[in-house]
Amino acid sequence: MSARSVGLPSRVPAPGLPERVTIWEVGARDGLQNESGVVDVGVKLEFLDRLADAGLGVLEATSFVHPKWVPQLADAEQLLAGLRRRDGVSYPVLVPNERGLDRALAAGVEHIAIFGSATETFAKRNLNRTLDEQFAMFEPVAGRARAEGLDVRGYVSMCFGDPWEGSVDPAQVVSVGKRLLDLGCSQLSLGDTIGVATPGQVEVLLAGFTEAGVDLGRIAVHFHDTYGQALSNTLASLRCGVSTVDSSAGGLGGCPYAESATGNLATEDLVWMLDGLGVQHGVDLAALAATSAWMAGQLGRPSPSRVVRALTG
Amino acid sequence: MSARSVGLPSRVPAPGLPERVTIWEVGARDGLQNESGVVDVGVKLEFLDRLADAGLGVLEATSFVHPKWVPQLADAEQLLAGLRRRDGVSYPVLVPNERGLDRALAAGVEHIAIFGSATETFAKRNLNRTLDEQFAMFEPVAGRARAEGLDVRGYVSMCFGDPWEGSVDPAQVVSVGKRLLDLGCSQLSLGDTIGVATPGQVEVLLAGFTEAGVDLGRIAVHFHDTYGQALSNTLASLRCGVSTVDSSAGGLGGCPYAESATGNLATEDLVWMLDGLGVQHGVDLAALAATSAWMAGQLGRPSPSRVVRALTG
Numbered sequence: 254m255s256a257r258s259v260g261l262p263s264r265v266p267a268p269g270l271p272e273r274v275t276i277w278e279v280g281a282r283d284g285l286q287n288e289s290g291v292v293d294v295g296v297k298l299e300f301l302d303r304l305a306d307a308g309l310g311v312l313e314a315t316s317f318v319h320p321k322w323v324p325q326l327a328d329a330e331q332l333l334a335g336l337r338r339r340d341g342v343s344y345p346v347l348v349p350n351e352r353g354l355d356r357a358l359a360a361g362v363e364h365i366a367i368f369g370s371a372t373e374t375f376a377k378r379n380l381n382r383t384l385d386e387q388f389a390m391f392e393p394v395a396g397r398a399r400a401e402g403l404d405v406r407g408y409v410s411m412c413f414g415d416p417w418e419g420s421v422d423p424a425q426v427v428s429v430g431k432r433l434l435d436l437g438c439s440q441l442s443l444g445d446t447i448g449v450a451t452p453g454q455v456e457v458l459l460a461g462f463t464e465a466g467v468d469l470g471r472i473a474v475h476f477h478d479t480y481g482q483a484l485s486n487t488l489a490s491l492r493c494g495v496s497t498v499d500s501s502a503g504g505l506g507g508c509p510y511a512e513s514a515t516g517n518l519a520t521e522d523l524v525w526m527l528d529g530l531g532v533q534h535g536v537d538l539a540a541l542a543a544t545s546a547w548m549a550g551q552l553g554r555p556s557p558s559r560v561v562r563a564l565t566g
Numbered sequence: 567m568s569a570r571s572v573g574l575p576s577r578v579p580a581p582g583l584p585e586r587v588t589i590w591e592v593g594a595r596d597g598l599q600n601e602s603g604v605v606d607v608g609v610k611l612e613f614l615d616r617l618a619d620a621g622l623g624v625l626e627a628t629s630f631v632h633p634k635w636v637p638q639l640a641d642a643e644q645l646l647a648g649l650r651r652r653d654g655v656s657y658p659v660l661v662p663n664e665r666g667l668d669r670a671l672a673a674g675v676e677h678i679a680i681f682g683s684a685t686e687t688f689a690k691r692n693l694n695r696t697l698d699e700q701f702a703m704f705e706p707v708a709g710r711a712r713a714e715g716l717d718v719r720g721y722v723s724m725c726f727g728d729p730w731e732g733s734v735d736p737a738q739v740v741s742v743g744k745r746l747l748d749l750g751c752s753q754l755s756l757g758d759t760i761g762v763a764t765p766g767q768v769e770v771l772l773a774g775f776t777e778a779g780v781d782l783g784r785i786a787v788h789f790h791d792t793y794g795q796a797l798s799n800t801l802a803s804l805r806c807g808v809s810t811v812d813s814s815a816g817g818l819g820g821c822p823y824a825e826s827a828t829g830n831l832a833t834e835d836l837v838w839m840l841d842g843l844g845v846q847h848g849v850d851l852a853a854l855a856a857t858s859a860w861m862a863g864q865l866g867r868p869s870p871s872r873v874v875r876a877l878t879g
Contacts, residue, residue, distance in 0.1 A: 262793070263726070263733040267766035267802075413576070420576040448876075451842025452801060453580035480575070481835035481872035482842075484798045488765060489580075515872060522794035529764025529795075559794035559828060563761075 284505025317353035407433030448479025503545030519558030597818025720746030761792025816858030832871030
């Protein structure tokens with residue numbers, strides 16, 4: 254008798270969790286925008302195709318940030334033109350401003366995401382704007398997008414810590430989040446951009462949104478694994494009632510503003526936990542891990558996802 | 567203004583956690599026994615010294631398993647003779663059988679750990695014994711150790727999955743654990759040797775021990791990070807009332823019986839979470855991470871701990 258491959262965890266549900274989680278896959282955008290090299294558009298298209306084959310229903314595809322800032326995604330139009338769209342799969346794109354919205358509309362996009370900072374300092378560093386100027390920029394983007402029938406997601410960066418300001422007041426995050434919802438965002442994604450959060454912080458912030466009257470069904474969480482905390486924070490979020498989780502296939506991604514920031518929560522590590530907990534998600538783990546292993550080969554470095562390495566190493 | 571180094575998480579306590587956690591540091595034993603090379607005894611002594619300096623109060627130092635099986639720890643006597651013992655620090659050692667106990671007693675050891683399998687197959691593979699034969703071997707070891715005034719810990723391997731048997735019945739684990747307690751073990755360490763567990767499994771197993779009348783104050787958890795689940799499972803354990811957690815500095819270690827098994831939970835990643843949650847542990851994170859970075863240099867490969875890489879990379 255030889256050791257058999259361990260491909261799936263035992264399924265033992267735990268109380269207090271959502272029945273189903275929506276995985277918002279950000280690998281093609283948040284992942285690849287932080288790679289030092291530029292990936293060929295054909296590889297990106299195959300990546301998105303394989304992610305859809307693996308059962309992911311939301312694939313954040315690219316970004317219309319100016320190519321000067323994110324040359325890795327300068328092929329956004331070409332990518333969207335080549336995309337083999339599937340029924341039931343959504344392909345949101347990041348849009349920073351009206352020029353980006355014009356490009357997204359011209360490319361036939363149906364779902365956009367705008368991204369704001371929770372802190373003044375990061376707004377200044379990332380967008381060269383004050384928070385008020387940030388919202389003045391968002392207002393026509395969200396307004397026109399809604400008028401065109403597009404769905405709009407709002408990202409909030411640096412929700413749990415900021416490399417310049419240090420700790421971030423949850424009340425400040427709730428205030429920024431509410432302003433994004435007031436602009437017409439259907440959903441907020443709360444980002445731990447530098448990966449410093451721990452579960453108590455997560456619970457306090459989510460309680461702050463609940464107290465402010467925001468249904469946690471409209472909240473997604475977006476953790477980076479810089480300090481190895483992403484999955485624990487996700488577990489804490491699920492127990493609070495969150496049911497949308499951002500992650501990136503193979504743990505691709507990072508944050509160029511914090512040099513040590515490693516990738517996003519790996520989708521495979523999340524899927525392993527959800528499979529064990531009996532929470533539905535629709536993803537075929539083996540197909541996903543094979544896709545991430547293939548992508549790691551394209552990038553010429555091993556996947557940071559522990560599940561990918563264990564299943565495909 | 568430049569980005570400041572993020573050295574510590576914001577402290578935001580969460581309800582339902584122990585006030586203080588004992589970290590049982592296994593890097594020098596479980597970590598180094600799974601390294602492919604043999605580390606010089608002088609390096610090991612410096613490692614243990616620096617771990618004590620960093621505030622760790624339990625340092626599992628070495629193992630008296632036969633050097634044929636674990637050549638990495640063949641220097642156990644030399645190590646213990648050279649150890650600069652500190653007040654308030656415990657240095658348990660692993661003991662497999664009476665011969666190992668003889669060696670431990672001769673070396674002046676005060677605290678031993680015996681290790682059993684939760685499953686018949688792993689007992690056969692690891693000890694070449696049935697479970698009953700395993701306990702027949704333990705009985706005189708634990709009996710003599712207790713008679714000599716030694717403290718005895720009992721490890722249970724493969725509590726959440728076995729590479730040959732697949733899933734493991736929690737009732738079987740509770741039964742094996744109870745037998746170890748009946749032999750005189752003061753504490754049980756429940757090992758996820760192949761790293762497959764998820765939080766629901768952890769909660770069900772701990773509830774099984776509680777139902778069997780075992781105080782969770784006598785239970786430690788020992789997670790491997792093979793599938794990235796170790797810290798989430800630790801969080802779930804703490805919320806059940808466990809207050810002793812095994813981990814290894816820098817995430818050293820693995821399991822030679824499962825080729826993909828990466829290291830133990832990294833002590834630094836655990837400390838980051840505990841610091842954030844306001845749970846006391848007595849460890850200086852910066853000193854610990856610097857020690858692990860130094861040890862990674864000795865081993866010639868990067869630390870698998872995300873915190874170590876973020877703080878020292």
